[in-house]
Amino acid sequence: MAKRRTTPKELPDAVREAVDRTVQATRGSAVQTRERAQGAVDDLVDTxxxxxxxxxxxIVRGRRAAARAIDDVRPATNEDMRELKAELRRIGRRLEAIEERLPxxxxxxxxxxAKSGSGSAKPRAARSGSSAKPRSAKRGSSAG
Incomplete structure (x- = not known):
């Protein structure tokens, strides 16, 4: 019968060291893979x-644009009309004050x-077809 070879004492130690090196390399590779994956996730989160x-x-710009568009096309409210009337009254008072200061x-x-007959004998307001009432008539009818 053939004799079995005996394993030298160094062989188990060599195998153990090789396994340890492989485990360490795998562990290091896993750490690198984890770091790369974490970096990719961080980039994804930032994006x-x-x-x-x-x-x-x-969305904010769209809301503002929509609000402006709605304001442009919405009908005037009672408050808008009150503000416009008040502004017209102020303008009227200013105009009257200016007219009073005119010579x-x-x-x-x-x-x-000048060529005779080239101009109209009618005053400008009468020529324009304006149907506006004279200011003096309006003042007399005003109660305030």
Whole structure:
């Protein structure tokens, strides 16, 4: 019968060292893989955050644009009408004050060298077809 070979004492130690080196290398590789995966996840989170911020900004701008568009086409409210009337009253008072400071109207004079019959004898307001009432009539009918 053949004799079995005996294993030298160094062989189990060598195998043990090889297994330890393999485990250490695998462990180091796992750490590197984990770090790379964490970096990829961090990049993904940053990208999603940027996308969310951009979307939120566009939503805010869209809301503002929609509000402006609605304001442009909505009918005037009672409050709007009150504000407009008050503004017209203020403008009317300012105009009256300006008119009072103006010098009295002079009668129209004919210029030398002007062609006769080229101009109209009617005052400008009468020529324009304006149906506005004279201011003096309006003041007399006003109760305030």
């Amino acid at each position: 999603v955050d940027d996308l969310v911020k951009g979307a939120e900004g566009r 009295a109207k002079r009668p129209p004079t004919t210029r030398q060298g």
